[in-house]
Amino acid sequence: MSCKEIQGLMDPYIDRELDLVRSIELERHMHDCPSCARLHEDRAALRTAIGAGSLRYRAPDTLKKSVQAALVERDRQERAPGRWRWFRLPGPVIAATAAAALLIAIWWVRPVEGALQREVVEGHIRSLMANHLTDVPSTDQHTVKPWFAGKLDFSPTVKDLTAEGFTLVGGRLDYLDNHAVAAIVYQRRQHVINVFVWPTSEGDRGERAAVRQGYNVVWFVRSGMAYWLASDLNPAELRQLAGLLIR
Amino acid sequence: MPHFDAAYNLARWLTRSAEDADDMVQESYLRAFTFFDGFRGGDARWWLFSIVRNTCYTWLRKNGAQELMEFDEAQHSPASNALNPEDLQLRRADRETLREALEKLPAEFREVLVLREIEDLAYKEIAEVTGLPLGTVMSRLSRARRRLQELLAVPAGQES
Numbered sequence: 277m278s279c280k281e282i283q284g285l286m287d288p289y290i291d292r293e294l295d296l297v298r299s300i301e302l303e304r305h306m307h308d309c310p311s312c313a314r315l316h317e318d319r320a321a322l323r324t325a326i327g328a329g330s331l332r333y334r335a336p337d338t339l340k341k342s343v344q345a346a347l348v349e350r351d352r353q354e355r356a357p358g359r360w361r362w363f364r365l366p367g368p369v370i371a372a373t374a375a376a377a378l379l380i381a382i383w384w385v386r387p388v389e390g391a392l393q394r395e396v397v398e399g400h401i402r403s404l405m406a407n408h409l410t411d412v413p414s415t416d417q418h419t420v421k422p423w424f425a426g427k428l429d430f431s432p433t434v435k436d437l438t439a440e441g442f443t444l445v446g447g448r449l450d451y452l453d454n455h456a457v458a459a460i461v462y463q464r465r466q467h468v469i470n471v472f473v474w475p476t477s478e479g480d481r482g483e484r485a486a487v488r489q490g491y492n493v494v495w496f497v498r499s500g501m502a503y504w505l506a507s508d509l510n511p512a513e514l515r516q517l518a519g520l521l522i523r
Numbered sequence: 524m525p526h527f528d529a530a531y532n533l534a535r536w537l538t539r540s541a542e543d544a545d546d547m548v549q550e551s552y553l554r555a556f557t558f559f560d561g562f563r564g565g566d567a568r569w570w571l572f573s574i575v576r577n578t579c580y581t582w583l584r585k586n587g588a589q590e591l592m593e594f595d596e597a598q599h600s601p602a603s604n605a606l607n608p609e610d611l612q613l614r615r616a617d618r619e620t621l622r623e624a625l626e627k628l629p630a631e632f633r634e635v636l637v638l639r640e641i642e643d644l645a646y647k648e649i650a651e652v653t654g655l656p657l658g659t660v661m662s663r664l665s666r667a668r669r670r671l672q673e674l675l676a677v678p679a680g681q682e683s
């Protein structure tokens with residue numbers, strides 16, 4: 277590589293965003309080229325200086341308080357039906373906890389769900405890649421359901437949805453959100469769908485959907501069970517399956 | 524309040540004013556609250572950052588910030604290529620010097636530097652926050668550092 281090319285890769289290199297092969301090439305070049313080595317030194321020094329420079333501004337407490345107050349006020353004005361229904365609490369408690377609700381919403385609920393989305397999609401991908409889609413391959417719900425008994429401390433519902441166009445492929449044990457879960461596998465046309473099921477202490481919650489790494493994810497809570505569906509199937513049909521599972 | 528300091532830091536750097544940063548943060552949190560339904564999962568910090576950023580950019584445009592690029596990138600890069608790193612020495616930059624230098628950069632450069640160096644976001648995450656393609660994030664960061672380095676550099680021998 278020429279010096280110019282090397283210089284173009286210097287930033288990704290010091291940011292650890294450069295792939296291994298080119299990193300090695302760059303290091304070799306720097307070994308023999310004082311000018312590029314010097315550039316590296318300068319950039320690294322700059323990073324260190326910024327890092328040590330404590331350039332972060334801290335938000336003033338007065339601002340925190342006034343934003344909180346503004347949120348409470350906004351919540352009072354704008355309580356439209358449907359908004360924040362997850363956080364519905366009786367009476368005046370709502371307004372007082374609006375800021376807290378935002379905290380829970382942004383800080384806690386979503387990252388937790390975000391992490392779970394990732395886990396679910398990774399579980400889905402793993403099942404496809406490892407060629408380990410099912411532990412019990414069967415299109416018969418009366419084979420799949422009893423198979424889970426004894427392996428899990430709960431009994432997932434396994435449905436025959438062939439008539440609706442979702443073929444049961446089988447069942448598998450998986451591990452998500454720190455516990456063993458049932459993975460029930462369906463297929464629609466060429467699309468594989470993993471339905472992960474496990475018990476939860478949460479109350480019923482309607483479907484939510486997200487796209488993660490190119491896969492569609494739909495999840496909801498019903499009767500003490502969390503359901504997470506992952507597939508490359510389109511969202512509409514994935515939601516259709518979600519509806520059929522708890523029909 | 525979730526991510527409050529980080530949100531404030533970004534707004535403070537983008538507006539370069541304590542007073543305006545206050546307004547930006549307040550507006551951003553109200554927007555986050557109002558448009559919460561628009562949040563589609565993932566890490567809430569990026570989402571919040573993108574709201575702060577958009578709020579600040581709207582403000583910068585409204586206030587006729589000529590410093591906002593659309594900035595002739597072609598014009599600025601070759602000149603700095605002419606600088607030979609051999610001839611430059613990074614001044615032992617104290618905090619105030621660094622702060623001043625960083626504030627002199629266009630908002631787009633400040634933004635990527637703040638996200639990368641202070642908030643420690645990966646390129647992919649910066650791309651998510653700014654809505655810029657990954658390649659643009661990379662080249663912008665590179666140019667931003669070069670500019671910053673030029674501002675901090677003094678010709679060898681002139682350093683006290």
Ligand SMILES: [Zn+2]
Pocket residue numbers: 278279282305309311312313
């Ligand atoms: Zn070289």
